[in-house]
Amino acid sequence: MIGLVQRVKQAAVEIDQLPVCAIGRGILLFLAIEKGDNEKNGDLLIEKVLNCRIFSDQSGKMNLSLLDIRGELLIVPEFTLAGKIAKGKRPSFDMAAPAEVAKKLFDYVSGQIENKYKAVKKGYFGADMSVYLINDGPVTFWLKC
Template sequence: MRVVLQRSKQASVTVDGKVTGQIESGLVLLVGVTHEDTEQDADWLAEKIVHLRIFEDESGKMNESLLDRGGSILSVSQFTLYGDCKKGRRPNFMKAAGGEQAENLYDALNERLRARGIHVETGVFGAMMDVALVNDGPVTLILDTKD
């Protein structure tokens, strides 16, 4: 699984003109799934995400986690994270998992985050979404269970 994680002051996702998920401070996750991914990948990511010390403490050092801060997560499925652009001019998405597998693991990740006490909002799996984000910092990291 691959996640682009962004520290956020506020974020929302809209589908067909309707807001389906919205947070104030916390993290925005763009989540991609590939064929070899399993529920163990979702477990590892959830644990990493909630404990990642990327929020500033009182001295301005990135030393606090989402659990320390009590922030929320906006999680958005993003199959294009597995787009291969090495050849030609059009991305190849063969590395992205199929719909059912990807949706199951995306849902598993979100449930594991919730089980750790995090409020999680989402987009709509497989839908065309408009994602709005005020990136805090900016802080943007890439997590990949295969690296």
């Protein structure tokens, strides 16, 4: 399971030029499900995302978590994070989980996060989305669980 975590000032998702959801200060999480991933991978990723200290405290040090600042979280399914461009010029998605497995785990992860933290929005699995963000920093981390 791969999570691309971006600290944002704001982020939004549109589908067919219509607004779907938006957040203010918080985290934009792009989430990819790989073959072999399971709920344990999801639980580990959830804990890391909610508790990673990537927000600045009063001294300017990254010392506060999403929970500490009461920020918002936007989760966007992003299977291309599981892609590889090792040979040639066209990406291979051999490591990406099949769509039905990936959707089930995406729903599990987003549902578990919503149970633990209420300020959560999410994109639509399988949709062609436009994602807008204002990165804060920029601060971006790659998590593999």
